[in-house]
Amino acid sequence: MADSTDMQCQPAGIRNCGPPEAGRSAEGAGFEPARELTPPTRFPGVRTRPDYAIPPRGHSVEAVNDLDFSTAMGRALAEAQSALEHGDVPVGAVLLDASGTTVAADHNRREEHDDPTAHAEMLVISRRARDLGDWRLTGHTLVVTLEPCPMCAGAAVWARLDRIVYGAPDPKAGGVWSLYNIPQDRRLNHRCEVVAGVREEECSSLLRDFFEGRRRGDADR
């Protein structure tokens, strides 16, 4: 585990943005305060499961610990590039099965489809579930260039994914660590392991260039 002081995905404001303290009210009773959650595993880093992870049924833990996240992120980055062709924010995602095989790949198509739910993560999760004829995607790993938003983090939990691997943190909308920690909320009946920071600089610079270009374009108008 990397030193927590160098974790960009652990913003100073998380305590302000986070949920109420446990026991403060009836609604808050049983809630795990954000500060007690385990930070995402930094990459390259721990190859073993953190304590909070629930070993999924149906396959061995060892089989998935050697997945090549870096190569999978390369594929997700290529997908992110494709989003630029139709003016979408460059975010790409791939879904790996338990053996590490890529079983779905897509990118953000929100503008292209005029659909607020057409995030890369939603598209690969839906595609795979349709292909399998089963909404339960136990054993799968979501690899995405940007920290998933609350919608996609929720979908990952609802799909029973084993693991979420992301590149760049999203301090403004992250639902995996930056603002919320949906995949590890102990009130829900499933939790996902989280690995953060895979090829982070490449993922971040792609987004940075896109938004800088857009601001320049706005200025020219």
Ligand SMILES: [Zn+2]
């Ligand atoms: Zn999303």
